[in-house]
Amino acid sequence: MTKIKGALALIESLRCEGVKHVFGYPGGAVLDIFDMLYDAKDIEFILVRHEQGAVHAADGYARASGNVGVCVVTSGPGATNTVTGLATAYMDSIPVVVFSGQVSTHLIGNDAFQEADIVGITRSCTKHNFLVKDVNHLPRIIKEAFYIARTGRPGPVLIDLPKDVMNAQVLFKYPEEVHLRGYSPTYKGHPGQIKRIVDTILRSKRPVIYAGGGIILSNAADELREFARTTRIPVALTLMGLGAYPAGERGFLGMLGMHGTYYANMAVHESDCLISIGARFDDRVTGKIDEFSPKAKVIHIDIDPTSISKNVKVDLPVVGDCRNVLTDMLALLENRSKDVDELRREIEPWNKEIDYWKEHMPLKYDSSDQLIKPQYVIETIDRLSPEDAIITTEVGQNQMWTAQFYKFNKPRLFLSSGGLGTMGYGFPAAIGAQIAFPERTVIDIAGDGSIQMNIQELATAVQYSLNVKVMILNNCNLGMVRQWQCLFYRKRYSHTAMNFSPDFVKLAEAYGANGFLVDKPSDVESAIKEAFKIKGPVFVDFRVDPDEHVYPMVPSGAPIKNMLLV
8 A cells, every 4th residue: 555645645535525525725734735636626626715705605515415515724814714604504503624724733832824723713613623643643533524524413623734744644544434432423312202202292282393403404304394294283493494394384384583473483482382303492582581482391302412401491302313203203103193183183273373373463564666675575586586596695684584585495495694693604605505506596695784794705606607696685784783773772873884885786797797786676576587597696786675674573582472563
């Protein structure tokens, strides 16, 4: 067996993991890796314009495809620029592996040029991280990194690579298996606990399913739909769970929480049995914890044992993979058909009560033929876009209106930064999704503030001829912050006006893309159709009503039943 350089061992390891695309940015500490990438024609490298964009693109690639997203960046500022992307992926449990360059081992700790302790910096925002000090450990560490990133509760992993390690020689042999002491995710739920959960559900009168991103991560959407159809229990989703249950189903309640639907929040509040599956009781969902679903027996199914009773006291926990646990629950229900029939009869009045709420308190807004309403733009995008279009969002009002008014019927079509709320996420994430699925339409719904956070990635989209459509809901403000200032700070609009944004049409053209300005409601539909016709990236600048708010809204810290309505 011939020895090879550490940098080549890295490339061979990526091949062993089936990696086809890598996002990143070169620099001095990783020149040996990029020299090897020059000859790696089977791995496409996507050159972004900022390392934060690289991690978001890898994150979007992972969310859309279900595969691990991969980045390579240099040391020092290149590495520290990945921190926001790592934290974003960590909060939403997204499998990403970042390779960062590092100064040579003998220089570590000497304040060498472009040195940063990225392992220390990212310890709290990665699932795990490694500093490779010996090239002989490199294949094993890469194997472990991919295994950790994609198993259990997924998450980002960083591998720091000193320059001399990449230059050292190693006899390359990629491990076939991983053995990590102290790390053994539980995939099968406890049979006794699952039986107790089924018994509790069958005795309930007002049950509600509250499902989150764990359903999508474990590919359990089919099992969730079968469980809901079998029992006829209504389903509310978190922001991260959108698409896990079809928006067109009778029992679909939409999103719950701060900007959730009236009927989802009321159903959860009045429930006597809350079945949480793959969700973590985020504070934006629960509102005032003491008054969250106060009448319910709380069931929590999650692969992460540390999530159980972290925020809300749980009566019946099951640790396990959502898909496995749902499959086991369905098997139990199949043998209790009479009990299931009885459950359906018992909860029919509950479903009728929810139907009444849905009919009388729907999501709504005041339409206008003078001002463009952002909700109308999103409804029109929903109506005109292909069924398999992938939607990304930035963060703020654009994100919440998309969650409310775009109907997601399948998983992995909605990509958004939920836990960290990262402005600037959507556009590079759209680039990553487009790389994963070049034949599909990818749309980033953005605000005029958030699109400017990573607007430099337009050059990336143009360079690779990516068919990404950016729909900017331009209200000349930081809209969500302004909404809070309006409602809770006596309209003291402190530094939220953005009257000096660029001309987005000229800016798109300067990068070599197409752009349109739309300032009349009557032109919205034709502009979206035109954007879809054009190959390559397009910016559409919709000048929307600056006074439009996102409703319903639960004030911070209030119970979720206390909603501000239109």
